[in-house]
Structure formats: structure tokens, C-alpha cells
Amino acid sequence: MRLFVALDLPHSLRERLSWMAGGLPGARWVAPENYHVTLRFIGELPGYRAEEVDQALAALRAPGFTLQLAGAGTFEKGGRVNSLWIGVERNPQLDHLQTKIETALQRAGLERERRRFLPHVTLARMDGVPEAKIAGWVAGHNLFRSQPVLVEHFTLFSSRLGKEQAVYTPEVEYELV
Ligand code: 3AM
Numbered sequence: 540m541r542l543f544v545a546l547d548l549p550h551s552l553r554e555r556l557s558w559m560a561g562g563l564p565g566a567r568w569v570a571p572e573n574y575h576v577t578l579r580f581i582g583e584l585p586g587y588r589a590e591e592v593d594q595a596l597a598a599l600r601a602p603g604f605t606l607q608l609a610g611a612g613t614f615e616k617g618g619r620v621n622s623l624w625i626g627v628e629r630n631p632q633l634d635h636l637q638t639k640i641e642t643a644l645q646r647a648g649l650e651r652e653r654r655r656f657l658p659h660v661t662l663a664r665m666d667g668v669p670e671a672k673i674a675g676w677v678a679g680h681n682l683f684r685s686q687p688v689l690v691e692h693f694t695l696f697s698s699r700l701g702k703e704q705a706v707y708t709p710e711v712e713y714e715l716v
Contacts, residue, residue: 541583541698542592544640545575547709548660552608552685556625556660559683563676566623566663570704576606576627576658578637578693579644588648595647596695596713599639603692603715604632608660608685611677620673621666625683627658636693636715691715 548556557571581592610626627633637656645651665673695711 540586540589542581542589542710543577543696543698544579544581544596544644545577545694545696546606546690547694548574548576549688552688555685556608556662559625559680560662562679563623563663563665563668563672565668566665568663569661573704573707574660574662575694575696575707576660578656578658579640579652581644581649591647592644592649593695593711595643596640596693596711599643599713601636601639601715602632603690604630604636605687605689606630606633607687609683611680611683612659613673613677619666620668620670621664622661623663623665623673623676624659624661625680627660628684630658633658633690640693 553571553574556574560568560571584592607628607630608625609628612624612626613620614622614624634656637658641652692712692714694709694713696707697710699706699708
């Protein structure tokens, strides 16, 4: 199974984000049902390892919190923008949860994640869209700020490659108390 740990988003916020998904020819917009904040990409695991991951995540205790989406930005690979996102405002409680998840997963035998945690909601993926157009889109959406979102659980998702987009299935929800 190809797995990742993420926060899902309320319907109203997905809808609000989907209004921003446009105005950039060549971008491949993510379907609103696929919007999420990745906390930890796990990757392919055999079933028995997935169970160990589930047990480790189920044993984790952390409080719920609110988060706010704010700003827009991009990720690049090899000097080319390949993803466009809406940011998550700095949030020590979110960082705390992410650290706990990382620790739990390492105890479950996963390799340490070496990349810095930069929480975001990917709105589009792209390849070869002109830089000036991307910069224009980012400038035009950088002042976005969402309503506060109450986070009461996190979710282990599986991901299957679909025809157009990956299909993400929530496998287990873990309550935050
Ligand atoms: O949260 P976003 O949408 O930015 O790009 C994938 C997606 O990120 C990322 O995990 C999230 C859920 O699929 N992802 C996919 N393959 C990855 C990999 N090999 C990866 N992240 C790190 N390493």
C-alpha cells in the first residue's frame, strides 16, 4: 500500500480553495476532494508494516487545535516550478503533532524524513508553465487567509494512481484530544 498521513479539510474550505483553482493555463489542478495537508509521506509498505504504522499512530496522543491557511507559494525541482500551493500559517501545535507522528513512525521502523516540514495544500501540479504567469498567480493569491479550521483528527490515507489523478482513500482516522 502507498500511504501518507495528512489532515483533511472541511467541505466549505475545499470549496473556497477550489475557487482559486484557475487562471493558469497548463496547470493540472488537483480535484477538491483530494485537497489535504500532508504531515508525513510514507510510501509503499507491505500489509504487515502498514499495520505496525497504524498501531504506532493509534498510540499517539496529542491535542486538537485550530489552523489557518494563509498565502500562496511554489515548490521547484531542478529550478522548475512543479507545484503550486496555499500555505499553512505557522503553528506550534501543528509542528508538535508532526513531530509526534515522525517519532511514532521511526519507532515503527521507518527511515527518518530528511526534508523540512513545510505544511501546505497543493492546488496544482505543473511542468513548463511560464515563470511570470506563476509569479502573477502567486501575487494574486498571496493575501488569501482562511477561516480558522478546527483540527480534531488526522488521517492515514492510501493512494492509488487513477487515470487522471491519484485516488486518496482515508484508511484510519486518529482522534486528537
Ligand atoms: O501534500 P502534497 O500534495 O504536496 O506529492 C505527494 C503529495 O504531496 C507526496 O505525498 C503527498 C501525498 O501523495 N509524495 C508523493 N511521493 C512522494 C515521495 N516519494 C511524496 N513525498 C515525498 N516523497
